[in-house]
Amino acid sequence: MGTMTTLAATAGAAKAFPGTFSIGTQQQKAIRVGLIGANGMGWSNLNSMLKVPGVQCTALCDVDANVLNKRAGELKTRNITPKLYAKHEELLADPNVDAVIIGTPDHWHCLIMVDACVAGKDVYVEKPLGNSIAECNAMVAAAAKYNRMVQVGQWQRSQQHFRDAMDFVHSGKLGKIRLVKAWAYQGWMKSIPVKPDGPAPEGVDYTRWLGPARERPFNPNRFHFEFRWFWDYAGGLMTDWGVHMLDFALIGMKATTPKSIMATGGKFAYPNDAAETPDTLTTVYEFDDFTVQWEHANGIDGGPYGRNHGVAFIGNFGTLVVDRGGWEVIPEGERMEAVPLQKSKDNGLDMHTANFIEVVRSRRLEALNAPVTAGAHIAIFSQMGNIAYRTGEKIYWNAQKGQFSSDAANKLLAADYHNGYRIPKV
Known part of the structure; x- marks a missing residue:
């Protein structure tokens, strides 16, 4: 790309092991989800996703042990016992995680999403997709290179009344x-x-x-x-x-x-x-x-x-x-x-997370309501x-050069990375 990206149920107790579930006579593979960043919208996203039949929460990660232990306790009351991690790399190495939710502050979205793609996990990442234009470009490239299903948390895209209004x-x-x-x-x-x-x-x-x-x-x-x-x-x-x-x-x-x-x-x-x-x-x-x-x-x-x-x-x-x-x-x-x-007559967040799980199963990237390309486009626009x-x-x-006409503006294309971190090269 190199330039601005183009636009293109019923809750059940989750089990912390692989398995299948049935809808009528149809058997489907359970989807095991790990949450990275459990304090705000990440927690809301997980609870919404757990309403989808067959979704299991197998892992939680947060740098704040107070948040991590609080969420683990809340899940335990629902007979859900995920593994707990302090570092996202450890969660991503867990073979009992198929997909991750990224609910961290914006400046961590890019690094974690790219790491998740490399680890072979599908991703539901909160909006805005990235914290700079360069990050958004890297995230689009990673999803494409590693063939991952990436949904961005712009849940209004799953609401029917917004679609009717656009029509x-x-x-x-x-x-x-x-x-x-x-x-x-x-x-x-x-x-x-x-x-x-x-x-x-x-x-x-x-x-x-x-x-x-x-x-x-x-x-x-x-x-x-x-x-x-x-x-x-x-x-x-x-x-x-x-x-x-x-x-x-x-x-x-x-x-x-x-x-x-x-x-x-x-x-x-x-x-x-x-x-x-x-x-x-x-x-x-x-x-x-x-x-x-x-x-x-x-x-x-x-x-x-x-x-x-x-x-x-x-x-x-x-x-x-x-x-x-x-x-x-x-x-x-x-x-x-x-x-x-x-x-409005529906729950946009619940429809959005269900859409993500459906695509994780079908592998039909075109069926995502807010794919990474759409999330990148509007994040860059903002x-x-x-x-x-x-x-x-x-x-x-x-658009051809992926730059502004202004030197001052071009200095803000990429977020300044510190402490030994680098914007991923994909």
Whole structure:
């Protein structure tokens, strides 16, 4: 590739040994799953996956022994007794693991996913796929080289109402679409008060947690959930929510690579708190005959169209607005009929994990709802917005060279790796 990637049940007690299960008269191989990073969405993903018949949890891994032991205890109450690991390499060497869930902070996604592919494991990796453009490219290459089924945790792609909304956008009934807005206004995200550095909590392998990130003293603001707001580990709301919302902006417009990107914003809500990433941001992506606009704001719920998140396709005849709750069409005067709110009727996460397990069994890569190529494409697209913000420049992408027109922007193509780690060469 070298350039921007293109888009292309019933719960049961799991047994910690290989076997088969039956649906009617059909026998299928059990899928043994290991979880790496068990504190947040990784844990949610595992519990969702365990609803799929025949899925067994055989291994858990976390650098925080407190989290590891807590999750092991919770599973034990359900008669599930996985092996416990402190290092992902040890889990990946376990022959009783067929597939892994990666729920670590973003800066570890690439290294673990590539290691998993090399080890012959299929992968369900949380979004955003990678923490830099170079990482995303390496992850796509690894999945292809080792013929692994890799699903990215963009579970909205498995929800029927999002698919219905995209079908309506593609129908042409909205008329010419000139502007697409995507946004995340997150009122629950309050200021992160400055806290002093100190020792890591007992049971935490902090050196391991840092991994390829720069060495620095432990600070509770950078640990567990709050890692999202620091450039060493993630990309703020731009990559946390942007990959969800902007994904559908591109699907709806059948778009791939923007001509230019510009962004402005800053720490306007909480200028003196501990976070590094902007709490307020507007990003504009230029295409030939339309623009895509991203907005986010911490501490505010009053987003466009009365929604704290969503995507709006603004056409000459009407506007389609979609979020996790459903979709509707707001007519432009009398140019078209309104479509009342079409509410979501399914569980996107459960459908997404079931889709992954189905493909692990069938080996039909084309049946994945969020394959690694799609995850890479939207992660890179969102990272472009952050790069425009961090450079303060209007930047232009050269798809043939896989580079920007700006030297400052090109310096941000790859995350800085430290402590002896290197971005994988695949």
